[in-house]
Amino acid sequence: MTALLSARDIEIRFGGVVAADGIALDVFEGDNLAIIGPNGAGKTTFLNICTGYLAPQAGRVTFKGSDLLGQSPRAITRLGIARAFQIPQLFAEQTVLENMLLAAASRAGRLAPFSRLADIPEREDAEAILHQVGCSDVKERMASELPEGKRKLVDIALALALKPTVLLMDEPTSGVASSEKFAIMDTLIGALRAQHVTSVFVEHDMEMVSRYANRVAVWSTGRIQKEGAPAEVLSDPEVIRTVIGG
Amino acid sequence: MIMRIIFPALVLLAAINPLFFPQWDAFLTIVFAKALPVIGIILLLQAGQVSFGHAMFFAVGAYCAGFVGRWMGGGGEIVILLVAALGASVVAGLFVGIFVVRYRYIFFAMLNLAFSMVLFSLLEKFIHITGGSDGFRIARPTFFGQQLSRSDFELGVYYLALVLLVVSIYGVWRLLDSPIGHALKAIKTNETRVEYLGISPRRTLLIGYVVSAVLAGVGGAMVGVFQGIATPDYAYWTRSGEFVFVAILGGAGHVTGALAGSYVFEFIRVTAAAYLGDTWQLTLGVVLLGIILFAPSGIVGSLIKLGNRVRGVKEKRSQSSIGKAGEIA
Numbered sequence: 001m002t003a004l005l006s007a008r009d010i011e012i013r014f015g016g017v018v019a020a021d022g023i024a025l026d027v028f029e030g031d032n033l034a035i036i037g038p039n040g041a042g043k044t045t046f047l048n049i050c051t052g053y054l055a056p057q058a059g060r061v062t063f064k065g066s067d068l069l070g071q072s073p074r075a076i077t078r079l080g081i082a083r084a085f086q087i088p089q090l091f092a093e094q095t096v097l098e099n100m101l102l103a104a105a106s107r108a109g110r111l112a113p114f115s116r117l118a119d120i121p122e123r124e125d126a127e128a129i130l131h132q133v134g135c136s137d138v139k140e141r142m143a144s145e146l147p148e149g150k151r152k153l154v155d156i157a158l159a160l161a162l163k164p165t166v167l168l169m170d171e172p173t174s175g176v177a178s179s180e181k182f183a184i185m186d187t188l189i190g191a192l193r194a195q196h197v198t199s200v201f202v203e204h205d206m207e208m209v210s211r212y213a214n215r216v217a218v219w220s221t222g223r224i225q226k227e228g229a230p231a232e233v234l235s236d237p238e239v240i241r242t243v244i245g246g
Numbered sequence: 247m248i249m250r251i252i253f254p255a256l257v258l259l260a261a262i263n264p265l266f267f268p269q270w271d272a273f274l275t276i277v278f279a280k281a282l283p284v285i286g287i288i289l290l291l292q293a294g295q296v297s298f299g300h301a302m303f304f305a306v307g308a309y310c311a312g313f314v315g316r317w318m319g320g321g322g323e324i325v326i327l328l329v330a331a332l333g334a335s336v337v338a339g340l341f342v343g344i345f346v347v348r349y350r351y352i353f354f355a356m357l358n359l360a361f362s363m364v365l366f367s368l369l370e371k372f373i374h375i376t377g378g379s380d381g382f383r384i385a386r387p388t389f390f391g392q393q394l395s396r397s398d399f400e401l402g403v404y405y406l407a408l409v410l411l412v413v414s415i416y417g418v419w420r421l422l423d424s425p426i427g428h429a430l431k432a433i434k435t436n437e438t439r440v441e442y443l444g445i446s447p448r449r450t451l452l453i454g455y456v457v458s459a460v461l462a463g464v465g466g467a468m469v470g471v472f473q474g475i476a477t478p479d480y481a482y483w484t485r486s487g488e489f490v491f492v493a494i495l496g497g498a499g500h501v502t503g504a505l506a507g508s509y510v511f512e513f514i515r516v517t518a519a520a521y522l523g524d525t526w527q528l529t530l531g532v533v534l535l536g537i538i539l540f541a542p543s544g545i546v547g548s549l550i551k552l553g554n555r556v557r558g559v560k561e562k563r564s565q566s567s568i569g570k571a572g573e574i575a
Contacts (some may be wrong), residue, residue, distance in 0.1 A: 051442070077444035089439040091432040098428055105425035106443045113453070117425045162443065 002065075005050065005081070005166055010059035012045060018046045020056065027048030027166065032189060033200045034213035035232070036243055041219045043202040047168045050201050051083050052076045057191065062164070074230055086171050086202075088155035092144035096135060096154050099143055102128040103161035127162050132191045133157045134184065149176040153184065160191065164242035167192065169201040173208065181205075185212055210234055218243055247553065248546070249419055253502055260408055264401060271404045273512060275472055278407035281508035282490070285414050286458030287493040288504055292422060293451055294434030295350065298486045299342075299358030300462045302365045305481035306338045307331035307463030308470030309369070309376065312384040315471075321385030322407070328467055332374030336462025338473065339456040347451040350437075360480055369478035381477035384470050403472050411505065414461055419501045421457065432452050462489075490532070495537055497544025506545040 019042030496507020
């Protein structure tokens with residue numbers, strides 16, 4: 001089985017901090033890959049590299065065999081890699097629905113100057129995604145007015161509206177009330193499966209990892225310390241010591 | 247509400263005005279023509295960018311109309327002058343735009359200002375081509391092929407300015423409701439995410455910039471043709487500042503703010519000049535101070551708020567203020 005997204009020999013350092021020192025990681029089709037590791041290990045940096053926001057000092061990242069490094073986030077998004085953010089990145093002065101429609105219009109290549117955004121044929125789709133993540137009730141609200149949990153979900157919905165092949169998420173449920181976390185992740189993972197979206201998520205909550213990931217990679221001191229099925233990785237004494245704490 | 251009732255009603259009033267108050271025609275022609283660049287400023291403000299150099303396109307339009315008129319002989323034809331001014335401002339807008347859309351906020355504002363001052367100096371120094379600080383005479387062109395008397399011509403220009411204003415306001419209003427318009431607004435709040443949606447912020451801003459340059463250029467051509475002269479002052483930074491002033495006065499959150507602002511600005515200028523002599527700038531300064539302190543969303547923004555309060559509608563949009571114009575009704 002060939003990897004969909006593949007990173008090799010990634011090296012990046014910020015001053016004296018080594019975030020990646022020979023990272024090799026593969027994402028296969030249909031994966032729900034969780035990346036775990038101590039704070040500041042470089043997990044988010046990895047998402048930044050895969051989406052063209054940062055350039056590593058060395059290494060290669062390929063998507064379906066073609067090189068991603070040197071491409072802009074915009075070009076990479078168009079290739080089918082979407083990203084959701086740890087801190088929600090929304091258009092604060094537009095409504096939730098307008099946020100979604102803009103994403104859908106971009107995906108469909110509808111950036112014509114005189115059609116109405118509200119009338120694009122993808123509207124139904126966009127509303128369905130909002131419904132899926134449980135945000136239909138706030139679609140007419142300004143993005144700036146939403147509570148943190150909803151902002152987080154709309155952020156993910158925006159990425160989903162791009163109909164990506166791969167979705168990269170940075171702590172998808174941080175900030176979401178813990179009573180709702182699992183319900184939301186259940187629908188999210190269900191939606192990803194239904195749309196055949198491969199996902200990678202950076203996560204700190206080990207319960208989330210064991211429930212939703214099919215593979216786990218442990219990122220520590222700039223390397224992939226361990227990789228494998230959640231049950232196996234999370235019970236590894238070394239991983240417990242460095243990441244989970246105990 | 248504004249675009250369905252108030253704006254059409256005002257346009258209707260303006261259309262019949264020459265029958266009742268022909269003495270206002272000249273004043274209103276200037277109001278309409280000078281509202282065009284302000285619409286452009288409002289468009290850029292949607293993306294959170296302020297240009298302190300749009301007078302350069304105003305001058306490009308006016309001088310272009312003058313040059314083409316002289317080249318055609320006898321002043322030329324007004325339609326051709328306007329089309330030429332439009333073409334010239336597209337070219338100028340693209341040329342300057344390619345540089346300035348790489349920058350944001352103060353750098354965007356200052357780079358625009360720098361470009362406009364370069365044009366101002368060129369217009370002043372190339373005396374043999376531009377007439378220097380004396381300006382460039384623009385002879386009265388034919389009006390849709392007709393050689394009109396002065397008063398008929400001015401009436402014609404009045405209606406032409408009104409039509410251009412209506413088309414521009416309606417066009418930009420539609421543009422702001424389109425995907426590209428929403429992308430412009432998104433640049434203001436989260437440019438990174440715009441990029442992550444696969445949209446090029448620079449390209450989007452460039453489109454908005456060229457549209458705003460065209461509006462300024464056509465406005466400049468109308469004012470130049472109407473007044474019969476183009477001077478380097480048309481490109482001077484105080485005129486760029488005036489456009490921004492008028493946008494804030496009228497309300498940068500709605501396209502019709504350009505008309506409201508332009509009207510009030512010219513009204514204050516004319517009446518203050520008549521009754522208070524040389525202190526009209528002082529009057530304008532006080533008005534601007536009042537707007538910023540008490541009605542930061544401008545005339546139209548305040549009317550929208552008032553309307554909402556009267557109808558008991560809870561404010562749906564976030565509080566708008568200068569540099570944070572959120573109110574698009």
